[in-house]
Amino acid sequence: MELNRCAKCSEEFVFKRAVCPKCGSQEFTKALVTGAVALDSVHLIATPEPFPDDYSVVLFEAQGGARGFCRTTFEVKRGDRLKIKDDENGPVCEPE
Amino acid sequence: MVSIAAANFARFGKREEDIFAISSESALPIVDKYRDAIDFVVVSNSYSGEFNDISGLNNLLTTHLAMDSVPSMRVDNTSGSGGSAVLVAKSLVASGEAENVLVIGAEKMTGYPTKRSTRIIASLLPPEERLGGPSLPSLAAFMTRSYIREFSPSRESIAKVAVKNHHNGALNPYAHFQSEVSLEKVMTSKVIADPLRIFEYCPVSDGAVSLLVTSEENSRSFGSKSARITGAGASSGTSSITARESLVSIDSVRESARKAFRASGKSPGDMDIAELHDMASILEIVESEDVGFFKKGEGWKALETGETSIDGRFPINTSGGLNSKGHPIGASGVAQTAEIYLQLTGQAGKRQVKNAATGFSVSMAGFGNNSTSFVYEVD
Numbered sequence: 509m510e511l512n513r514c515a516k517c518s519e520e521f522v523f524k525r526a527v528c529p530k531c532g533s534q535e536f537t538k539a540l541v542t543g544a545v546a547l548d549s550v551h552l553i554a555t556p557e558p559f560p561d562d563y564s565v566v567l568f569e570a571q572g573g574a575r576g577f578c579r580t581t582f583e584v585k586r587g588d589r590l591k592i593k594d595d596e597n598g599p600v601c602e603p604e
Numbered sequence: 605m606v607s608i609a610a611a612n613f614a615r616f617g618k619r620e621e622d623i624f625a626i627s628s629e630s631a632l633p634i635v636d637k638y639r640d641a642i643d644f645v646v647v648s649n650s651y652s653g654e655f656n657d658i659s660g661l662n663n664l665l666t667t668h669l670a671m672d673s674v675p676s677m678r679v680d681n682t683s684g685s686g687g688s689a690v691l692v693a694k695s696l697v698a699s700g701e702a703e704n705v706l707v708i709g710a711e712k713m714t715g716y717p718t719k720r721s722t723r724i725i726a727s728l729l730p731p732e733e734r735l736g737g738p739s740l741p742s743l744a745a746f747m748t749r750s751y752i753r754e755f756s757p758s759r760e761s762i763a764k765v766a767v768k769n770h771h772n773g774a775l776n777p778y779a780h781f782q783s784e785v786s787l788e789k790v791m792t793s794k795v796i797a798d799p800l801r802i803f804e805y806c807p808v809s810d811g812a813v814s815l816l817v818t819s820e821e822n823s824r825s826f827g828s829k830s831a832r833i834t835g836a837g838a839s840s841g842t843s844s845i846t847a848r849e850s851l852v853s854i855d856s857v858r859e860s861a862r863k864a865f866r867a868s869g870k871s872p873g874d875m876d877i878a879e880l881h882d883m884a885s886i887l888e889i890v891e892s893e894d895v896g897f898f899k900k901g902e903g904w905k906a907l908e909t910g911e912t913s914i915d916g917r918f919p920i921n922t923s924g925g926l927n928s929k930g931h932p933i934g935a936s937g938v939a940q941t942a943e944i945y946l947q948l949t950g951q952a953g954k955r956q957v958k959n960a961a962t963g964f965s966v967s968m969a970g971f972g973n974n975s976t977s978f979v980y981e982v983d
């Protein structure tokens with residue numbers, strides 16, 4: 509899973525922006541998510557298309573502070589370190 | 605001062621009719637009475653493209669109502685469209701751009717599989733966050749889990765929002781749900797996004813509601829029962845949910861309410877009734893704190909004491925809220941204003957709160973991506 513990193517102040521975001529909200533720079537590079545830790549996880553029954561019918565959404569924080577969502581079919585608890593990769597629909601994770 | 609001079613509902617729920625029929629059902633009683641005076645139409649609607657394969661709904665609707673030459677616009681601000689539409693109408697009247705504005709809030713969204721409608725609603729999330737599979741209901745579940753960790757409310761107190769609002773909805777002939785639900789039934793109903801259960805979420809509904817927004821002077825000359833909008837506030841928060849510092853508070857709700865109260869010269873404690881955006885049970889509690897009715901972390905206690913029940917000291921969501929009345933997206937914020945108007949002018953029927961003279965509403969877009977608050981008063 510890729511993050512957007514500000515080329516000037518190194519702030520990292522999941523959400524791609526045209527302008528860095530921290531420093532105003534308009535230059536970004538891509539960075540891989542590393543050191544992600546689960547902040548919480550919600551088991552979701554009514555899921556949106558195009559995703560499968562039953563999974564948990566995990567809110568994670570990466571090493572550099574960027575936060576995002578990934579799907580999992582594993583039991584993920586708050587504080588678990590995560591392995592994140594992409595499937596055809598987006599990022600999926602499992603406990604390390 | 606800008607006033608609401610009329611409000612009329614088309615029943616919320618699963619409707620067989622199309623969006624034109626539902627919209628005109630709500631608008632015609634007002635149009636029949638004020639046709640010659642209405643000089644602008646604002647349509648609050650978010651998803652006519654996605655659900656109904658219709659664009660330019662405002663133009664089609666004015667033609668449908670034989671108001672072909674009346675200028676109109678459609679306001680789309682997702683779940684907060686209604687609050688934005690009322691703000692636009694208020695501004696049109698206050699600026700002199702228009703004198704008498706018909707606001708129609710409408711959405712026709714049933715008839716699709718839940719998975720499809722969940723996708724359509726989730727399209728308001730930042731694309732990169734959306735790839736991780738969240739739905740709007742799942743965000744409310746994250747909020748609930750954070751709130752429970754931080755403030756240790758009883759789980760039942762959160763579910764009691766649904767019990768209270770279904771009670772109110774059963775008194776409202778325009779509500780989607782017309783029956784009460786017990787705490788036990790809420791607590792044993794199907795989990796949708798852990799820990800929140802199906803009765804704690806608003807249903808997918810069709811529905812429409814219309815208002816006449818005008819000046820106090822015009823309202824007097826029409827001889828209409830009217831309620832003044834004495835304060836309005838719009839505010840925005842980041843659309844990136846994962847970038848928010850806290851999930852137990854919504855910045856845009858807090859700030860829009862602060863602005864509306866400041867403009868009105870009133871404080872939260874002066875309000876007799878309020879309509880909050882309870883897409884999920886937890887949201888009523890969190891918003892009741894953010895707008896200033898209760899201290900942060902203590903809103904849930906009002907559900908235990910009954911303070912916010914319809915016969916309590918400070919009734920919240922007398923209409924049944926989104927939870928029981930339903931949440932036809934574009935109609936919801938307009939419906940909040942309509943409910944406060946009906947209450948303050950003594951037209952709320954079985955759910956009438958005695959002597960209500962001040963009211964508040966907050967219409968929230970997305971998951972708090974932005975909000976519009978209003979303070980209303982009658983003499």
Ligand SMILES: [Zn+2]
Binds near residue numbers: 514519528529530533
């Ligand atoms: Zn930067």
